[in-house]
Amino acid sequence: MAKISDYYGSLVFNDQVMQDRLPKATYKVLSETVKDGKPLNLEVANVVAHAMKEWAIELGATHYTHWFQPLTGITSEKHDSFINPQPNGRALLSFSGKELIQGEPDASSFPSGGLRATFEARGYTAWDPTSFAFIKDEVLCIPTAFVSYTGEALDKKTPLLRSMDAIGREAKRVLALFGKQPVQVSTTVGPEQEYFLIKEEDYQERLDLILTGRTLFGADPCKGQELEEHYFGAIRPTVNRFMQELDDELWKLGIPAKTKHNEVAPSQHELAPIFLTTNAAVDANLLMMELMRKLASHHGLVCLQHEKPFEGINGNGKHNNWSISADGVNLLDPGTTPFENLQFLVFLTAVIKAVDEYQGLLRMSVASAGNDHRLGANEAPPAIISIFLGDELEAIVRAIIDATPYASDGAKTMDLGSPVLPTFIKDNTDRNRTSPFAFTGNKFEFRMSGGEVNLSDANMVLNTIVAKALADFADTLEESADFETDAKAYMKQVLTDHQRIIFNGNNYDEAWIAEAARRGLLNLKSTPEALPQYITPESVELFERFGVLSKIEAESRYEVKLEHYSKKINIEGLVTARMARARFIPAIIEYSSVVAGSIAAKKAVAPDIDTSAEEDLLTKLNSGLATITKGADDLQAALADAAAVEDSLKAARAYLTKVLPAMNAVRAAVDEMEIIVGHDYWPVPTYNHILFYT
Ligand code: ADP
Numbered sequence: 001m002a003k004i005s006d007y008y009g010s011l012v013f014n015d016q017v018m019q020d021r022l023p024k025a026t027y028k029v030l031s032e033t034v035k036d037g038k039p040l041n042l043e044v045a046n047v048v049a050h051a052m053k054e055w056a057i058e059l060g061a062t063h064y065t066h067w068f069q070p071l072t073g074i075t076s077e078k079h080d081s082f083i084n085p086q087p088n089g090r091a092l093l094s095f096s097g098k099e100l101i102q103g104e105p106d107a108s109s110f111p112s113g114g115l116r117a118t119f120e121a122r123g124y125t126a127w128d129p130t131s132f133a134f135i136k137d138e139v140l141c142i143p144t145a146f147v148s149y150t151g152e153a154l155d156k157k158t159p160l161l162r163s164m165d166a167i168g169r170e171a172k173r174v175l176a177l178f179g180k181q182p183v184q185v186s187t188t189v190g191p192e193q194e195y196f197l198i199k200e201e202d203y204q205e206r207l208d209l210i211l212t213g214r215t216l217f218g219a220d221p222c223k224g225q226e227l228e229e230h231y232f233g234a235i236r237p238t239v240n241r242f243m244q245e246l247d248d249e250l251w252k253l254g255i256p257a258k259t260k261h262n263e264v265a266p267s268q269h270e271l272a273p274i275f276l277t278t279n280a281a282v283d284a285n286l287l288m289m290e291l292m293r294k295l296a297s298h299h300g301l302v303c304l305q306h307e308k309p310f311e312g313i314n315g316n317g318k319h320n321n322w323s324i325s326a327d328g329v330n331l332l333d334p335g336t337t338p339f340e341n342l343q344f345l346v347f348l349t350a351v352i353k354a355v356d357e358y359q360g361l362l363r364m365s366v367a368s369a370g371n372d373h374r375l376g377a378n379e380a381p382p383a384i385i386s387i388f389l390g391d392e393l394e395a396i397v398r399a400i401i402d403a404t405p406y407a408s409d410g411a412k413t414m415d416l417g418s419p420v421l422p423t424f425i426k427d428n429t430d431r432n433r434t435s436p437f438a439f440t441g442n443k444f445e446f447r448m449s450g451g452e453v454n455l456s457d458a459n460m461v462l463n464t465i466v467a468k469a470l471a472d473f474a475d476t477l478e479e480s481a482d483f484e485t486d487a488k489a490y491m492k493q494v495l496t497d498h499q500r501i502i503f504n505g506n507n508y509d510e511a512w513i514a515e516a517a518r519r520g521l522l523n524l525k526s527t528p529e530a531l532p533q534y535i536t537p538e539s540v541e542l543f544e545r546f547g548v549l550s551k552i553e554a555e556s557r558y559e560v561k562l563e564h565y566s567k568k569i570n571i572e573g574l575v576t577a578r579m580a581r582a583r584f585i586p587a588i589i590e591y592s593s594v595v596a597g598s599i600a601a602k603k604a605v606a607p608d609i610d611t612s613a614e615e616d617l618l619t620k621l622n623s624g625l626a627t628i629t630k631g632a633d634d635l636q637a638a639l640a641d642a643a644a645v646e647d648s649l650k651a652a653r654a655y656l657t658k659v660l661p662a663m664n665a666v667r668a669a670v671d672e673m674e675i676i677v678g679h680d681y682w683p684v685p686t687y688n689h690i691l692f693y694t
């Protein structure tokens with residue numbers, strides 16, 4: 001068997017390959033581009049493109065593509081072959097520097113939120129040399145940004161890169177005050193991807209899963225996740241084979257897949273790679289999601305990444321572990337004596353300030369139709385943003401606010417009560433699994449993002465809001481004559497002003513909702529409530545000041561998100577009505593006629609026989625039939641009403657307040673029938689069946 005170390009990264013045009021294959025001078029220029037963001041000239045690009053093409057062809061590639069992330073949230077690619085026909089009837093394989101650094105896909109078929117109306121339809125893709133090119137299915141994929149003819153970002157990567165620049169710049173200003181001049185300051189992300197695997201044959205029977213990614217019907221299974229036996233349980237052999245193949249393919253792509261395990265819900269799993277620089281981490285996550293979906297089919301499985309594939313059990317989240325690093329040193333590492341670590345406290349304070357000031361924007365960044373099913377239910381954090389710091393950091397923050405001395409309890413050792421077990425040092429941050437934004441030792445874990453999303457949005461917002469808080473610090477302290485004293489005074493003020501965002505308790509507790517309201521924290525429960533945060537004057541000012549999004553870009557993204565929300569629910573509504581009429585109503589009628597037939601047959605033989613049980617059943621079926629039919633009619637009326645609303649925010653609200661409840665009514669009626677209709681008559685696989693396969 002091949003050793004992992006031999007094939008790890010074998011499909012990536014990474015730093016090592018560049019060093020091996022590029023002339024020294026070219027490699028040097030390219031490295032400077034990658035490290036310092038210096039522009040790349042065409043001459044250098046030509047040399048790089050040639051080396052890349054030779055490398056790709058050796059590995060069996062025939063095509064190349066500019067791989068980009070339009071606002072749909074998924075990735076896009078258009079394959080061009082390297083073929084360049086010659087007059088003699090043969091073909092050369094060519095790939096120029098221009099083809100490497102710039103592409104021109106037609107932008108008109110991608111959502112632009114109105115940008116298209118104002119600007120030319122043409123769009124450009126531009127190479128992001130900080131994320132390595134790779135080979136996927138015989139295609140050389142070049143990670144690119146996607147912008148309009150006039151330079152407006154039409155994708156998720158461009159603003160993310162801009163936000164990384166912004167936080168790098170502001171963090172350097174702060175570090176300079178500590179006498180440090182790092183070359184590169186960047187944020188890092190390690191996403192934990194949750195997903196379900198179900199059997200392909202079940203999936204094929206469910207139009208709802210096929211078209212919407214989630215089940216729109218389904219009574220609770222007799223057994224859910226209450227036995228808590230699935231989490232970290234032994235992995236099914238089929239699933240294990242899937243995971244092995246996935247790991248192998250990810251490792252070839254240089255994606256450091258690390259931890260895999262069963263999750264809380266039946267048939268749910270998780271994969272976490274080791275963290276990378278943010279843009280590379282987002283690219284890797286998107287590739288990983290794509291591979292998961294593709295490779296599942298090799299094992300007769302389907303991978304579901306939707307935020308809520310099944311009601312009543314956990315859905316899929318994607319914890320976004322986030323930190324800032326300066327030349328590889330983690331700036332959120334408190335060290336052993338955090339109270340004495342002024343630099344750490346300054347960065348910590350900046351994050352606290354940022355999250356409190358822009359809680360609405362952060363909440364907005366994870367809003368989607370799918371995620372609305374998670375946030376606020378008892379599995380994911382609520383829609384209210386708060387920060388968990390853990391006991392030690394909370395005590396430190398308290399001491400700074402109260403200007404009282406802080407005495408650390410020191411590292412606590414734990415005695416496990418048995419001499420054969422080692423004693424170990426207790427982690428200072430215990431795990432609060434209910435917090436939406438938790439400090440976990442040397443990073444923050446933002447837990448609100450959904451399983452299906454592109455993490456660019458959340459990280460673009462996180463980077464920008466922390467850049468702002470760092471800029472505020474630098475603005476205040478750059479002129480200080482007594483830096484240490486002034487920095488402490490500044491922190492005391494900021495922490496006092498923003499302490500309301502810190503909450504170490506149970507976020508699932510009802511009492512927290514009231515307490516949060518008392519503290520004045522936002523509780524934006526749904527996507528239509530959260531999205532307007534994108535374009536508040538404060539948000540627009542923030543994005544413009546840090547060069548992350550122009551006003552028009554922010555507005556267009558807001559429009560795209562609103563439309564996307566409405567379209568998703570519209571599709572769900574149509575599928576609900578269609579399945580009700582085409583699947584469930586006929587099944588109930590069929591079963592009713594069997595029951596009616598049984599009553600008639602019995603009566604024919606023995607007129608006095610008691611058929612009350614069947615009659616009861618028939619009455620229930622009949623009334624269910626009526627409720628479903630009426631529900632489907634109401635739903636179609638609600639869909640028509642919502643579709644007629646012109647204003648996009650009002651339309652989204654109509655989908656939330658009219659269409660979703662109408663869908664739920666149909667579902668409730670159908671789910672009631674599922675329990676009483678004979679198994680052989682039920683037209684789709686049920687939760688019991690789908691979730692507990694062998
Ligand atoms: P958990 O206990 O939540 O599983 P882990 O320590 O295993 O926490 O890390 C979870 C994720 O956090 C992994 O993807 C890991 O690489 C990532 N991570 C660790 N350190 C950092 C960091 N400095 N920046 C970003 N992500 C990080």
Ligand code: MG
Pocket residue numbers: 192319445
């Ligand atoms: Mg985690």
